[in-house]
Amino acid sequence: xxxxxxxxxxxxxxxxxxxxxxxxxxxxxxxxxxxxxxxxxxxxxxxxxxxxxxxxxxxxxxxxxxxxxxxxxxxxxxxxxxxxxxxxxxxxxxxxxxxxxxxxxxxxxxxxxxxxxxxxxxxxxxxxxxxxxxxxxxxxxxxxxxxxxxxxxxxxxxxxxxxxxxxxxxxxxxxxxxxxxxxxxxxxxxxxxxxxxxxxxxxxxxxxxxxxxxxxxxxxxxxxxxxxxxxxxxxxxxxxxxxxxxxxxxxxxxxxxxxxxxxxxxxxxxxxxxxxxxxxxxxxxxxxxxxxxxxxxxxxxxxxxxxxxxxxxxxxxxxxxxxxxxxxxxxxxxxxxxxxxxxxxxxxxxxxxxxxxxxxxxxxxxxxxxxxxxxxxxxxxxxxxxxxxxxxxxxxxxxxxxxxxxxxxxxxxxxxxxxxxxxxxxxxxxxxxxxxxxxxxxxxxx
Numbered sequence: 001x002x003x004x005x006x007x008x009x010x011x012x013x014x015x016x017x018x019x020x021x022x023x024x025x026x027x028x029x030x031x032x033x034x035x036x037x038x039x040x041x042x043x044x045x046x047x048x049x050x051x052x053x054x055x056x057x058x059x060x061x062x063x064x065x066x067x068x069x070x071x072x073x074x075x076x077x078x079x080x081x082x083x084x085x086x087x088x089x090x091x092x093x094x095x096x097x098x099x100x101x102x103x104x105x106x107x108x109x110x111x112x113x114x115x116x117x118x119x120x121x122x123x124x125x126x127x128x129x130x131x132x133x134x135x136x137x138x139x140x141x142x143x144x145x146x147x148x149x150x151x152x153x154x155x156x157x158x159x160x161x162x163x164x165x166x167x168x169x170x171x172x173x174x175x176x177x178x179x180x181x182x183x184x185x186x187x188x189x190x191x192x193x194x195x196x197x198x199x200x201x202x203x204x205x206x207x208x209x210x211x212x213x214x215x216x217x218x219x220x221x222x223x224x225x226x227x228x229x230x231x232x233x234x235x236x237x238x239x240x241x242x243x244x245x246x247x248x249x250x251x252x253x254x255x256x257x258x259x260x261x262x263x264x265x266x267x268x269x270x271x272x273x274x275x276x277x278x279x280x281x282x283x284x285x286x287x288x289x290x291x292x293x294x295x296x297x298x299x300x301x302x303x304x305x306x307x308x309x310x311x312x313x314x315x316x317x318x319x320x321x322x323x324x325x326x327x328x329x330x331x332x333x334x335x336x337x338x339x340x341x342x343x344x345x346x347x348x349x350x351x352x353x354x355x356x357x358x359x360x361x362x363x364x365x366x367x368x369x370x371x372x373x374x375x376x377x378x379x380x381x382x383x384x385x386x387x388x389x390x391x392x393x394x395x396x397x398x399x400x401x402x403x404x405x406x407x408x409x410x411x412x413x414x415x416x417x418x419x420x421x422x423x424x425x426x427x428x429x430x431x432x433x434x435x436x437x438x439x440x441x442x443x444x445x446x
Contacts, residue, residue, distance in 0.1 A: 007327065008265035013273075014330040016133040020275035030331050034070055037278045040303035042067055045076070048309050051093040054083070059311065073280060074288065078299065079313045081115055084255075088116035094307045100124065101155045103254050117254055120307035124160070127257040130273050131164025134262045138223040138248050139195045141169025146188050148178050148198030149227065157227075157258050161197070164259075170195075178202040181209050188217045197225035197250075200235045201439075205370045207242040208391035218243040225250055225262075229317070229439065230338050230357045234365035249337060255313060256300065261335060266327035269319075269334040276304050279335065280312070281320055284342050293323030297342060298335070316341045346376055346443055348421055351414030356441040362405040363388065366398060375442040381420045384412070388427040395427040402427075 015025040021036040042064040048055035049062075062076050083091070092099070100121045106114040139145055145165055151158020151174045162172035173191040178184045178198070185206065188196070196203060203224060206214070221243045226236070227250045240247045251270040252260035256277060261270030272279055277300045281290050284297040298317040302309035318341060322334035340355035347353050359374050363386070371389035376382060388395070388402060402425050407413050415421025 010328045010330040011262075011264035011271045011326070011332060012133055012136040013262070013264075013271045014332055017273075017275045017332065028331060030333075033274055033331070036275065037303060038067070038070055041070075041278055041301055044301065044303055044305075044309055045311065047305060048093055048311060052091055052309075054087045054090040055093075055311065058083075070278075071289075073312065076312050078287065079311050081314070081316070084115035084117060085113040088118065088308070091308050092118055093305075093309060094120060099307050103155070105254055115254075118308040119155075119257065122304070123257055123306040124155075126273075126276050126304055126306075127160060127259045128164040128167065130259040130276070131161055132167035134250075134259065135165040135168050135170050137262055137264055138225055138246070139165070139168075139170045142171075143194045143222065144171040144173055144192055145195040145197060146173045146175060146191055146193035148175050148184070148196060148202055151176055160258055178205065181205050182213075185209060185213050185217050189213065192220070193217075194220060195223045195225070196221060197227065200226045200228050200231050200239075201371050203239060204235050204364070205391070207238055208368065208370050221245045223248060227252070230340065230360070232357070232360040232364045234361065238364075251335065251338065253315065255310060255315070260300075263337075264326065264328045264330070268326055269322055269336040271326070271330065271332045272335055274332060277301065278303055279333070282314075284318070290320075293320055295320040316343060318342060318345075344441060346441060348376075348382060348411045348415040349418065351418060351420065352411030354409060354411045354441075356439060358409050358411075359386070359406065359441065360439075362409060363402055366401055366405065368392065368395060368398065373442075375444060377444045377446060379446045381422050382415065383422045383424055385424040386426070388425070390427055390429045393429050395429070398427050399425045 014028060018025045018028040021032065023032055045059060045062060045064045049059050058077060066075065098120055099118045101119040101124060103117045104114050147158050147162055149158040149161065150156045158174055158176065162174050165172050173193055175187055223245050224239050224243060224247045226247065231249055236247045246265065248263050250262045252258050259273065261272035263270050280299040281296040282288060282299050283290050290296040295318060298315045298319055299312050300315065301311050317338055319338050320336045322336060325331065326334045339357045344355045345353050356374060363369055363372050368390040369388050370391050373387045375385045386402065388398060403423055406423060407416060412421065416423065
């Protein structure tokens with residue numbers, strides 16, 4: 001795409017990454033990025049083999065000199081969440097005195113002991129730098145960003161984000177998770193916020209509010225940023241329609257230091273921290289690379305020195321790289337928006353597979369729905385129980401509409417027709433059912 005045909009500005013991450021790898025913004029290319037990543041990965045492997053007891057054994061057969069191109073990545077064994085649970089202290093490349101933050105994390109994807117991650121001051125500085133430059137995609141100096149994310153503890157995502165965006169001249173307004181929409185709307189007005197960042201379900205709750213206060217909030221907004229595993233297009237559409245502004249999405253996890261990538265005004269997917277992290281897409285069954293544009297598991301490697309580098313870390317997230325350049329004109333890769341995780345795909349008998357995204361796409365488009373919880377109990381027949389949370393008690397006819405929408409999903413329709421699946425749908429109003437970013441389709445066995 002040429003400058004003459006480009007309709008949106010290039011992502012601000014483009015000049016930032018160019019500067020980090022030591023070339024001009026105009027000279028940045030896929031070849032230049034690949035060459036930088038190759039050299040940085042070789043150095044990272046040398047370093048972890050020398051300083052980490054775990055990696056000295058785990059990568060003992062890997063000779064960095066044999067990694068002649070990024071096509072040689074399959075020569076390097078994967079690191080997994082189970083390694084973080086079982087060997088975290090031995091993965092360290094620095095002394096305990098050089099660790100400035102430790103995160104202990106229990107997730108549905110890890111059995112047994114919780115994962116532990118260690119970060120140095122340099123690790124956290126890299127994330128702050130990313131947030132400082134990434135925020136310029138969605139806000140300008142002088143804007144005020146309302147942060148509806150956990151921020152009570154040091155090192156929490158809300159605090160780290162606030163420190164990062166403040167460097168760019170954007171004023172952070174820390175708030176925390178939204179418990180009640182009315183006080184949150186009042187706080188947004190008092191803060192004179194021009195941008196909001198938070199979890200999708202919490203922000204969709206705000207859009208369901210009516211009256212002058214809510215109208216005042218949304219008339220002021222220039223942008224909304226969503227942080228989650230997956231965001232239903234119906235949520236993005238509802239937020240954009242209510243606020244009349246652009247809706248952006250951020251990708252990150254604790255393992256990436258919280259920051260991973262953010263989309264641009266072309267809204268085709270996430271542009272990634274390619275000078276800090278090397279991303280791949282592999283077949284989740286074989287571990288082999290997939291063709292460009294094909295879906296698979298996201299794997300990343302840490303390229304910068306740090307307390308606990310991760311080499312070819314399997315995230316469990318499913319996505320793909322866009323097979324064409326981004327509409328913003330940057331050569332930076334585009335990681336398509338996430339839809340599910342490996343452990344989030346569930347088979348319904350012989351009727352096919354579903355994931356929570358399938359259900360959210362169908363149900364969040366229904367009027368008044370602010371949240372939902374889904375549980376699949378496997379058996380003969382299986383039962384899919386859906387609880388819809390609404391902003392008020394006006395849900396007459398809602399359950400019937402929900403059933404009709406769910407039965408449009410091929411695997412659900414097939415299961416209901418074959419008698420191998422029953423639907424149980426209920427609705428209620430009140431507080432949100434779930435306030436975090438990691439939403440799941442719960443699966444039970446009788």
